[in-house]
Amino acid sequence: MKPPALPAYRPRGRTVRLARESLKALKATKGRAVLMMLGVVIGIASLTVIVSIGEASKLEMLRLMSSFGFGVDALFIRTGGGRLFHRRVGSNPRNLTMEDARAIEQFEYVREVVPQQVKFRVVVVRGNRKKRTILFGVLKNWAVSRNWAVATGRFIDDADAREVRKVCVLGDTVKKKLFRQENPVGKWVRIGKTYYKVVGVMKSQGILRSGHDLDDRIFLPLTTSSKLIFRHASLSGFRVNLVSRKYLPVALKDFRTLLRKRHKLQSNEPDDFTIITSKQILDIITRQTRSLTRMLAWIAGISLFVSGVVIMNIMLVAVTERKEEIGIRRAVGATQRDILYQFLEESVFVAMMGGFLGLVLGYTLFKIISMLFVIPGLMSWKSFILATFFSTLTGLVSGVFPAWKASRLTPLEAMP
Amino acid sequence: MGVTPNAHGLLLNGFRQSVKLYRDNKKLFSSCYSLEIMLIKLENITKTFVSGKVETPVLHGIDLEINRREFCAITGPSGTGKSTLMHILGLLEPPTSGRYFLDGEDVTVLNDNQQSRIRNKKFGFVFQSFNLLPRATALENVLLPLVYAEPYPRNAKEKAVRLLERVGLGGRLNYLPGELSGGQKQRVAIARALVNDPDIVFADEPTGNLDKKAGYEIMQIFQELNRQGNTIILVTHEEFIARHAERIIELHYGKIKRETKVTERLDASRELEMMGVK
Numbered sequence: 036m037k038p039p040a041l042p043a044y045r046p047r048g049r050t051v052r053l054a055r056e057s058l059k060a061l062k063a064t065k066g067r068a069v070l071m072m073l074g075v076v077i078g079i080a081s082l083t084v085i086v087s088i089g090e091a092s093k094l095e096m097l098r099l100m101s102s103f104g105f106g107v108d109a110l111f112i113r114t115g116g117g118r119l120f121h122r123r124v125g126s127n128p129r130n131l132t133m134e135d136a137r138a139i140e141q142f143e144y145v146r147e148v149v150p151q152q153v154k155f156r157v158v159v160v161r162g163n164r165k166k167r168t169i170l171f172g173v174l175k176n177w178a179v180s181r182n183w184a185v186a187t188g189r190f191i192d193d194a195d196a197r198e199v200r201k202v203c204v205l206g207d208t209v210k211k212k213l214f215r216q217e218n219p220v221g222k223w224v225r226i227g228k229t230y231y232k233v234v235g236v237m238k239s240q241g242i243l244r245s246g247h248d249l250d251d252r253i254f255l256p257l258t259t260s261s262k263l264i265f266r267h268a269s270l271s272g273f274r275v276n277l278v279s280r281k282y283l284p285v286a287l288k289d290f291r292t293l294l295r296k297r298h299k300l301q302s303n304e305p306d307d308f309t310i311i312t313s314k315q316i317l318d319i320i321t322r323q324t325r326s327l328t329r330m331l332a333w334i335a336g337i338s339l340f341v342s343g344v345v346i347m348n349i350m351l352v353a354v355t356e357r358k359e360e361i362g363i364r365r366a367v368g369a370t371q372r373d374i375l376y377q378f379l380e381e382s383v384f385v386a387m388m389g390g391f392l393g394l395v396l397g398y399t400l401f402k403i404i405s406m407l408f409v410i411p412g413l414m415s416w417k418s419f420i421l422a423t424f425f426s427t428l429t430g431l432v433s434g435v436f437p438a439w440k441a442s443r444l445t446p447l448e449a450m451p
Numbered sequence: 452m453g454v455t456p457n458a459h460g461l462l463l464n465g466f467r468q469s470v471k472l473y474r475d476n477k478k479l480f481s482s483c484y485s486l487e488i489m490l491i492k493l494e495n496i497t498k499t500f501v502s503g504k505v506e507t508p509v510l511h512g513i514d515l516e517i518n519r520r521e522f523c524a525i526t527g528p529s530g531t532g533k534s535t536l537m538h539i540l541g542l543l544e545p546p547t548s549g550r551y552f553l554d555g556e557d558v559t560v561l562n563d564n565q566q567s568r569i570r571n572k573k574f575g576f577v578f579q580s581f582n583l584l585p586r587a588t589a590l591e592n593v594l595l596p597l598v599y600a601e602p603y604p605r606n607a608k609e610k611a612v613r614l615l616e617r618v619g620l621g622g623r624l625n626y627l628p629g630e631l632s633g634g635q636k637q638r639v640a641i642a643r644a645l646v647n648d649p650d651i652v653f654a655d656e657p658t659g660n661l662d663k664k665a666g667y668e669i670m671q672i673f674q675e676l677n678r679q680g681n682t683i684i685l686v687t688h689e690e691f692i693a694r695h696a697e698r699i700i701e702l703h704y705g706k707i708k709r710e711t712k713v714t715e716r717l718d719a720s721r722e723l724e725m726m727g728v729k
Binding site for chain 1: 538541543544563564567568570571572574576578582583584586587595596598599600601602603643647
């Protein structure tokens with residue numbers, strides 16, 4: 036005769052059976068389940084939007100940085116102090132010079148200095164067509180360091196700068212406005228009273244989500260623009276490429292000390308230049324969406340909290356209402372832990388379902404927001420993980436007390 | 452085997468095997484030993500309900516022995532502690548003092564978890580008010596004890612269907628309790644009580660909410676079960692129901708007044724026949 040086998044412990048089968056019981060109970064009270072879900076849906080939707088905006092901001096930063104022309108191993112020094120992008124109109128400091136640039140180039144961790152002069156609202160004329168655009172006075176290294184290429188002709192070269200030639204290179208938008216389908220190379224355009232010969236057209240770089248048209252530009256040799264447009268030799272700014280990003284903190288300190296010394300600033304005077312790094316650019320973009328993000332964070336927090344309270348309340352009522360059921364289950368052999376798990380699973384299931392719906396809603400909302408605010412519409416798996424985590428957490432935290440209460444009922448207390 | 456075992460290995464192996472033999476057959480040996488003798492033994496069980504400062508003593512020192520395969524009825528006037536006694540026997544409620552041996556093991560010292568396991572493995576309950584889950588079908592109700600069973604029987608569903616057929620509800624597997632009559636509900640409850648192959652079936656006034664005919668039908672099932680070897684403990688206040696059992700334990704205000712062997716035992720099938728003739 037076969038000896039009686041020891042009872043095998045199979046937790047997985049048991050867990051599945053308990054989960055099935057929880058789902059059955061939820062199905063029986065659908066209206067209630069929806070009510071429990073509602074808060075979680077709103078909370079997780081807000082959370083999803085926040086995370087997506089954060090991710091999108093980072094992406095936009097990278098694009099904006101590339102438009103400034105620097106990656107993580109570079110920084111930008113601009114004339115004039117004060118906050119980034121908040122220069123007072125009319126102030127036109129002329130204190131950053133080519134000599135400053137050369138002094139900075141002396142540091143051994145500096146790979147390259149790319150100087151530029153920038154003038155906004157320059158009118159370029161060709162025949163009876165006009166285009167208002169941004170003028171860049173640059174050297175050869177400007178396009179090389181950004182990896183920008185020309186579509187036709189050539190970019191400004193060293194000879195142009197050395198001989199102060201009256202030549203220019205057009206951005207794609209400017210070329211289209213002034214020349215339509217024609218090939219502009221070899222033709223002439225006028226700025227002010229001076230004519231410049233077009234030697235090349237840049238390849239299109241596209242428009243940023245923030246509305247910056249990277250092709251709405253005209254490039255002149257730095258020497259020509261100093262002499263004929265600006266009538267002074269000081270720079271608007273220059274980009275500094277470092278050998279490696281690990282020198283960034285050192286470089287920030289060194290450059291500031293050097294420039295303050297060269298500009299003979301007293302210790303109580305503010306900087307008359309600004310050093311821009313990628314971190315500051317990120318700050319600016321976050322500032323743009325900060326109020327929205329902050330509001331959504333409140334909504335997420337409050338609605339998750341409220342939904343937790345709602346779930347707890349409804350589950351407490353359910354425990355009271357289902358006393359008899361609990362009693363029956365206990366009588367036929369459910370342990371306290373079985374009852375605890377069963378009720379806990381109910382609230383966790385509801386919250387997770389709410390989380391999933393919230394994710395879908397959040398995704399939709401974010402698509403709309405990304406259209407209204409100019410940020411790229413990108414969803415990441417991060418929001419999926421966060422949604423799952425927070426909804427499960429809500430369900431667990433709010434369900435644990437009712438479930439505990441249910442498990443404490445003795446079989447007879449629960450039965451009529 | 453290809454390897455020659457050394458003396459040490461032989462000794463160890465022999466020891467291991469004897470331990471395994473003992474472990475595997477422990478339950479078999481003990482059940483053989485107690486096959487025809489005591490299943491339940493109560494020693495001086497008391498129960499006092501305390502609500503606030505008021506103490507209500509219900510049972511004063513019960514000594515009781517119930518044998519395997521016995522069909523015994525606990526009777527007495529209402530408020531005398533019949534149900535409380537059954538709840539203590541069924542591990543639904545702890546006694547205030549005294550000792551309770553089940554299969555020779557003192558179960559009063561077990562914790563809640565272990566007691567739940569015993570209820571799940573060894574007991575089946577039938578209550579006066581049926582106590583079925585209102586939102587579960589007859590079949591789901593019968594399967595309920597197996598949700599918590601370990602291990603889960605492979606043929607659980609077939610077994611539940613077979614039990615429902617046995618109590619005459621083969622055609623109503625997917626009916627909700629609300630769609631069944633009182634007698635049918637109680638039969639579902641009986642099927643539920645039997646699904647885990649219990650050692651003991653407890654029935655607390657199972658016919659209390661039923662008319663006479665349905666009551667006899669239920670008693671017929673219990674008698675049939677007893678004939679097949681089930682131990683049944685029936686709580687009732689009606690004398691003619693109690694006389695379906697083999698032994699009647701009469702309680703009187705918390706004490707056992709009298710234990711009598713039923714001489715003229717009623718047969719529910721015959722009574723049903725007679726009712727049919729009428």
